Amino acid sequence: xxRTALIVDDDEASLRLxxxxxxxxxxxxxxxxxxxxxxxxxxxxxxxxxxxxIRLPLVSGFEVIRQIRSHPxxxxxxxxxxxxxxxxxxxxxxxxxxxxxxxVKPTPVLNFLATVRHCLSRDGLRRRA
Numbered sequence: 666x667x668r669t670a671l672i673v674d675d676d677e678a679s680l681r682l683x684x685x686x687x688x689x690x691x692x693x694x695x696x697x698x699x700x701x702x703x704x705x706x707x708x709x710x711x712x713x714x715x716x717x718x719i720r721l722p723l724v725s726g727f728e729v730i731r732q733i734r735s736h737p738x739x740x741x742x743x744x745x746x747x748x749x750x751x752x753x754x755x756x757x758x759x760x761x762x763x764x765x766x767x768x769v770k771p772t773p774v775l776n777f778l779a780t781v782r783h784c785l786s787r788d789g790l791r792r793r794a
Contacts, residue, residue, distance in 0.1 A: 667691065667692065667693045668691070668692050668693070668713040668714070668785065669692060669693045669694070669695065669710060669711075669712040669713050669714075670687045670692045670693070670694050670695075670712055670713065670714040670715070670716060670781075671694075671695050671696070671697065671703065671706055671707055671710065671712040671714070671715045671716070671717075672684060672687070672694060672695070672696040672697070672716045672717075673696070673697045673698075673699075673700070673702075673703040673715065673716065673717035673718060673721060673726065673729065674696075674698070674716075674717070674718045674721075674747075675698050675699060675718070675720075675721055675722055676718070679718070679747070679770070680696050680698075683716055683747070683777075684696065686774060686777060686778060686781075687714075687716070687781065690778060690781060690782070692713070692714065692781075695710055695712065698722070699721055699722040699723040699724065700721040700722070700723050700724025700725060700726065700728060700729045701723040701724050702723075703715075703717065703721070703724070703729050704724065704729060704732055704733070707729075707733055707736075707739055707742070708736065708738075708739070711738055711739060711742075712742065713742070713743075713785065714742070714743050714744075714745070714781065714784060714785055715733065715742055715743070715744045715745070716744075716745045716747055716781075717729055717730070717744065717745070717746055717747070718746070718747060718748050719746055719748045719750060719755060719758075719759060720748065720750055726746060726748070726759070727758055727759065727762045728762075730744055730746075730759065730762035730763050730764055731762045731763065733763070734762070734763035743765045743766075743784035743785065743787065744763065744764045744765055744766075745764065745765060745766045745767075745768060745780055745781065745784060746759045746764045746766070746767045746768065747768045747769075747770055747772060747777070748767075748768075748769065748770060749769070749770040751769040751770075765784050765787070766780045766783070766784055768780060
């Protein structure tokens with residue numbers, strides 16, 4: 666069964682780039698353009714990985730992360746934040762909300778893919794425990 670990734674970003678160029686990279690990494694991809702849609706899709710599909718921006722329409726990325734962490738079936742889903750809002754405060758808020766990794770746009774492709782692989786390998790260990 667193919668692993669699934671949910672991408673959450675309101676920027677079409679970012680969605681296309683992450684979709685391409687994740688599909689090349691053999692993941693099925695679904696995407697959301699706002700935080701409310703992200704929460705609905707996460708509950709519906711229970712993805713193996715979530716890649717999200719923090720600045721989103723309707724519901725912020727911080728709140729998306731917090732709500733996913735509070736959901737019983739999603740609480741161990743790896744979450745990677747990828748944002749252009751690169752401040753120490755945003756990093757701390759992302760980590761406090763429960764993200765597994767924090768990357769700054771534009772992030773090098775190899776760094777993004779290595780982070781995806783790392784988060785998915787950690788997730789496999791967590792789900793077996």
